[in-house]
Amino acid sequence: KNQVEQSPQSLIILEGKNCTLQCNYTVSPFSNLRWYKQDTGRGPVSLTIMTFSENTKSNGRYTATLDADTKQSSLHITASQLSDSASYICVVSEKAEDKLVFGAGTILRVKS
Amino acid sequence: ETGVTQTPRHLVMGMTNKKSLKCEQHLGHNAMYWYKQSAKKPLELMFVYNFKEQTENNSVPSRFSPECPNSSHLFLHLHTLQPEDSALYLCASSQSQGSGANVLTFGAGSRLTVL
Numbered sequence: 001k002n003q004v005e006q007s008p009q010s011l012i013i014l015e016g017k018n019c020t021l022q023c024n025y026t027v028s029p030f031s032n033l034r035w036y037k038q039d040t041g042r043g044p045v046s047l048t049i050m051t052f053s054e055n056t057k058s059n060g061r062y063t064a065t066l067d068a069d070t071k072q073s074s075l076h077i078t079a080s081q082l083s084d085s086a087s088y089i090c091v092v093s094e095k096a097e098d099k100l101v102f103g104a105g106t107i108l109r110v111k112s
Numbered sequence: 113e114t115g116v117t118q119t120p121r122h123l124v125m126g127m128t129n130k131k132s133l134k135c136e137q138h139l140g141h142n143a144m145y146w147y148k149q150s151a152k153k154p155l156e157l158m159f160v161y162n163f164k165e166q167t168e169n170n171s172v173p174s175r176f177s178p179e180c181p182n183s184s185h186l187f188l189h190l191h192t193l194q195p196e197d198s199a200l201y202l203c204a205s206s207q208s209q210g211s212g213a214n215v216l217t218f219g220a221g222s223r224l225t226v227l
């Protein structure tokens with residue numbers, strides 16, 4: 001069964017610290033993997049999209065990694081800011097039926 | 113604003129009421145989607161419309177009825193809902209159906225509470 005598991009479920013860090021969010025998936029065949037950020041009261045917004053051949057992709061203070069062999073991805077946030085407080089959702093695209101498989105998200109809270 | 117607008121943002125209704133959620137996009141996209149988002153659960157795809165035609169109904173109960181009069185507008189008509197239907201309903205659009213290459217643009221959602 002195609003699944004996307006994210007960990008931790010929630011996380012609290014101090015402003016200025018770094019953190020890493022994890023995404024493990026069993027989706028096959030794989031097409032691409034995306035990370036979305038969802039602020040409270042808003043819809044998800046795309047941060048990065050990674051294809052099979054990409055290992056690392058950065059978007060400002062956000063760096064996503066992909067290991068297609070172990071079917072794992074991570075989202076690293078550097079020098080966190082209060083505005084990073086949000087839910088981060090990992091989404092994997094399944095190639096055969098062209099479906100998106102969503103993770104349940106990691107809720108990040110950045111404290112001052 | 114993302115270019116996808118949802119109204120109302122909040123809705124409280126009784127189980128016997130009839131109400132509708134509205135979604136509008138002016139991005140020139142041809143595919144529109146309804147998703148249900150419940151706390152601590154992955155987004156659940158409900159319906160997909162591609163060029164105004166419904167292409168996917170993900171076994172959604174008939175108390176939810178979608179309508180897509182044109183490529184820019186999408187409605188979700190609600191009737192005789194249950195308390196477990198309380199959730200955030202997200203509308204999204206993409207250039208066309210086909211999740212592989214297309215990035216979804218989401219609206220801010222309609223928070224529904226069924227009493």
